[in-house]
Amino acid sequence: MTALRYDVVDVFTDRPYAGNPLAVVHGAGDLTSGQMQRIAAEFGLSETVFTLAPTVAGADYRLRIFTPTRELPFAGHPSVGAAWVLARAGLIRIGDVVQECGAGLLPVQVDAFGARVGGGMPDVGPPLGGEGLAAAVGLPAADIDPGVRAGVASAGVPFAFLAVRSDAVARAELDAAALRAATAGLVGLTVVAFDPSTWHAHVRMFAPQAGVVEDPATGSAALALGVFLVDRGVLGADGQSGFTVAQGAEIGRPSWLNVVVLARGGVAVETSVHGGVAAVARGELVALPGSHE
Numbered sequence: 001m002t003a004l005r006y007d008v009v010d011v012f013t014d015r016p017y018a019g020n021p022l023a024v025v026h027g028a029g030d031l032t033s034g035q036m037q038r039i040a041a042e043f044g045l046s047e048t049v050f051t052l053a054p055t056v057a058g059a060d061y062r063l064r065i066f067t068p069t070r071e072l073p074f075a076g077h078p079s080v081g082a083a084w085v086l087a088r089a090g091l092i093r094i095g096d097v098v099q100e101c102g103a104g105l106l107p108v109q110v111d112a113f114g115a116r117v118g119g120g121m122p123d124v125g126p127p128l129g130g131e132g133l134a135a136a137v138g139l140p141a142a143d144i145d146p147g148v149r150a151g152v153a154s155a156g157v158p159f160a161f162l163a164v165r166s167d168a169v170a171r172a173e174l175d176a177a178a179l180r181a182a183t184a185g186l187v188g189l190t191v192v193a194f195d196p197s198t199w200h201a202h203v204r205m206f207a208p209q210a211g212v213v214e215d216p217a218t219g220s221a222a223l224a225l226g227v228f229l230v231d232r233g234v235l236g237a238d239g240q241s242g243f244t245v246a247q248g249a250e251i252g253r254p255s256w257l258n259v260v261v262l263a264r265g266g267v268a269v270e271t272s273v274h275g276g277v278a279a280v281a282r283g284e285l286v287a288l289p290g291s292h293e
Helices: 033-043 076-088 130-136 176-182 219-231
Strands: 004-011 020-025 048-052 061-066 095-101 104-110 114-118 122-127 151-155 158-163 189-195 200-207 212-215 239-247 255-264 267-285
Touching: 004 076, 020 033, 020 076, 033 048, 033 061, 048 076, 061 076, 076 095, 076 104, 076 114, 076 219, 076 267, 122 219, 122 267, 130 158, 130 176, 151 219, 158 219, 189 219, 200 219, 219 239, 219 255, 219 267
Parallel strands: 020 048, 061 095, 158 189, 200 239
Antiparallel strands: 004 020, 004 267, 048 061, 095 104, 104 114, 114 267, 122 151, 151 158, 189 200, 200 212, 239 255, 255 267
C-alpha cells in the first residue's frame, strides 16, 4: 500500500489552535467512498477533505468532503483550507482557480493568508417554527428576534436559521434529540444575532445529525446566512453587502469569517466567504480501511 500524505490546518483564523481544524488528505483517487468515510471518522474533525484530479473541463482540482458520519456536497472551511494547502504546495496557483465539488464548479481566490470561496446556488427554503428551534437549544421564546422569522436557506448546503437577541447566542445549550427532530433533512441549526449597525453576526452552529455537536466555524452556514438575511430584508435588496461572522469562542476556537452577498430585487444571487488558514501538522496515513468497507 502507498501511504497517503495529509495536512492538518486551522481555518478561519490567523493563528494555529484557533478556528476550525481540517484534515486534507492528498492523492485519494483510488479510495472508495466507504474508505473516505472511515478515514474522516478516524480523524474525528468536523470535516475531512480529499483532494482529487478534476473530472470537468475548467476545474483546477476536485474535492470530496466528509463529516465523521456523512458526505457533504460543499462546505466552506474545507474549501478554503484545501485551496490554501494546494497553493502552498505549488499544486494550484495563487489567485483565481476553480474548485469542482458536489455542488458544482465554484470560484476560489487563493492568497498568501487564506482563500475566498464562492458559494453554491442561493436558495431560500420554508419558514420554520422559531419556538421549537429555540427549545432545541435551550432558549425561551422571549429570546427570538421578532423581526426575523426562522427558516431555511442555502448556498450549496441547507441550514435552519434562528435569529435571537444578542445576549442569547452564548446561552444556547444543545438538546441533540430535539434538534435532530426539528431539522430533519438539514445539515444543522445556525443560531445568530445580527447587528446591522456594525455589520457583525455572532453565530453558533449545531449539527448533531452530521456528527458535529457544535462547529467552530462554518463557511457554508455563513454563506447561507447571507442568503437568509437578504430574504428577510436585513441586508440590502440590491447591490453588494458585506459582514463579519464571529463563531467558536464558546467552545474555545474563536473564528472570523468575512462574507460578501450580491442581491438583486431582494434575492441573493451570489455569495462568497473569506478566511485565513494556519498550518498545524502534516503526516502520512500508513494504514487504510479495507476497500469493501
